[in-house]
Amino acid sequence: MNHRFGKGPPKGWPGHFRGQGYRVTVPRRIILQVLGNAEKHLSAEEIYLRSYKLYPAIGLTTVYRTLDLLIKNGVIIKIESGEGRARYELAGRVEGINCHQHLFCVNCRNFLDISDLTEDEIAVIKKMKERLLKKYGFTVKSCILQFYGECKNCKKKE
Amino acid sequence: MNHRFGKGPPKGWPGHFRGQGYRVTVPRRIILQVLGNAEKHLSAEEIYLRSYKLYPAIGLTTVYRTLDLLIKNGVIIKIESGEGRARYELAGRVEGINCHQHLFCVNCRNFLDISDLTEDEIAVIKKMKERLLKKYGFTVKSCILQFYGECKNCKKKE
């Protein structure tokens, strides 16, 4: 792990980052912009490629280090779904009950990121949030439902 | 990816595995035994080490391949918690729904793995399974509910 970043997390990003010892640099702004425009959860490589288009001098290392920094400051969350690489998303986006569902095919390892919950489902998740707070003292800020199974295409091939 | 394993999943393991083209071998029995006796979620290396004690001829490759096979057949689930290696656990069959809840603290990055669902929650997840099958042609074998937020300890410290 990288221990170079400070511990006192600013309450938001951007905004509180100056004066925390953090510097505003081009790569950081680019990466944040890419994350802000993402239509789905991006892997580090995807973030790198999109950043590269905007700023070809950027390096993959910087992407990883910036993501680390953003995670430590609660700006983004890291999602591991078993596909061998992590994905990242702005934390604010999944705030509240805006819950993503990931369909992960254990056969072809493809990954579908959907966002479609019924009223019933939202209600139950809200209740779950309250229950987790009471029982475990855990305040839920966002959630992701990961489903593992077999996708359409893999069934056809059998 | 490993394409060597057959596609027709047996309905359970052990039991239905013969006659599906799968062979009952010593390494497979050992690995299954280790998983059955596990008191926690084990990493591939831990599974290898425990299997090694029972059967020193075993190789790490076989562990990975067997785990892959078991995942594809819904016998175990793979859990990634952000520590850089995956962990594996027997999929408990609670009315056809293998569902874990992970509470992930975005502040201290600690991780709580609970397994406690109410009747309501189980019912809704069942419905969700059916809906995902109809709408996306995706057959759910197991699921993990990932909650991101702040844990008890971190709240105290503020």
Added chain:
DNA sequence: ATCGATGCAAAGGTTTTGCACTGAC
């Protein structure tokens, strides 16, 4: 002028693959 941030190259650790051999059926 500092010292945090960067990019490259190299290393690290986990997981996968190629291949010849073994053993379950």
Added chain:
DNA sequence: GTCAGTGCAAAACCTTTGCATCGAT
């Protein structure tokens, strides 16, 4: 006897680290 399963070594893969340089403050 077949061919799925195995183990070893090597490769592939994602991620982190060392280090000299750059640049925000």
